[in-house]
Amino acid sequence: MSESTAKGLRHLVHTPFFTFFTGIVDSHHVASQHTSGPLRLLEVGCGSGEFAQLLKEHYQEKIIITAIDPHSHAVEKAKTARSQFGIRFENLSLLEADASERYDIILFTKSLHHCEPLEETVVRAYDLLDEHGIFVAEEMNLEAMNEATAGWYFGRLDLLKAADQLDKFNKHAIAAVTNASSLTPIERWKSMLMHSLPSADLIIKLIRDKFGSGNTRVTATAPFLHQFLVESGLKDTPVGKNVLTEFMAQEDQAIRDNIIAPVGIFIVAEKR
Template sequence: MDLSTVAVPHTLAHLTPLLPAPPARVLEVGCGRGALAAALIDVGYEVTGVDRDAGMAAAAAERGVPVLHADVRDVSGEYDVVLFTRSLHHAEVLDEVLGHAAGLLAVGGQLVVEEFAWERVDRSAADFLYDTGALLVAAGLLTAEIPTGDLLEAWVGGHDHLHCGSSMLAALSRLGPAPTTVDTAMLWRLLDGRGGAWTEPRNRVPGVLDALRRAEERRVAAGTLPAVGLLAAVRR
């Protein structure tokens, strides 16, 4: 299910202040189905997407996004921004991937990363995520397997094979000056049907997720939940 109507405006609101003005050339690494790339194109950016998944690349192309089906390490050219959108945590070797990405930048270009720092999830965040998921299942809006028992242990066990936020920030720092960072709410985006499926009527789902986002943001502002979302930018 395409939930870009909820996710993309949230990303753009936090991302745009970190980007140079249009029509900067942007390479989006891990562009997925191209929703964010298309939105950036709509506001004047010159965007090329790249994704290792053939199906995702094809979906982005159908959206009208110029896209490469490739690993970023096989991409050449020159860009003003190389943007990783929730894809860097899967990188085999962080320094290798980021080093190649930095080599694609024009003078004064920027590496920008949108990620989730999974290691920031504490017991309160794990409870919020999985208890909310259980409520959605009980309400008949979502079909998914929700962990039981120690929820924090379940979270860590499901994510400890991925690069954590601090590792990604350290790798960015090795490229030059300390990154500019922005912390955001992210748990609501992890309740998007992955590992399950949204049920009908699906037109209710964007409203539900938007309400969850606002609930999470209130708790982050109050200090009762950690900010799991992370944006970071470093200029070359």
């Protein structure tokens, strides 16, 4: 990913999940007999298309990507910025997608928790998958957050603010640092979240109910705090990229050492 990460933080921030996802794809499809032609992938909640671009650059002619998002401004930005990659960007939700299409992979990049109604979304994804197709979701397990983890995160965020490495006009950064001295770390965490989200337990249950528990695998030790660091306005500069790279390494090590709780989950389910 070295060439792509040079383009900015919003490419670099995908590194942990990109590594996980390409490993899943390579073992399930590329090295198997499940597909004979290019992989057909549908990304749900593509935003401005950074992850779709990374996948297209990585797999090139081995993959055909359709990327959808219900927000028109995000899709227009994706079309403008990534028109040269041969990715089909469409302004629609999964429930509005063509029901006659079939895919080898349906991917939710931090988007499944936004899809409503959630159960109907999971069912539609199942229906759009070919036999042996895989459903993959990168999600948050916000219930895992605790005082120690929040303190670890905000301690680093406060250092970056003091060093003028955060965009002072970013709404998430404002929420994260407002009244910092008068709130506990967990209170600051709750104030930073803009809206309530479905629990990870509910998301996992709905997927297992449709795909089957035996066909569903959950990785509950995934790093995710680095995503919030970027959303909190880390400046997209050479220093910012170095900070993010070091932060991701520290987060991964802190999870392995049981210093902080992992607040990310990766879910993979196969249609059989």
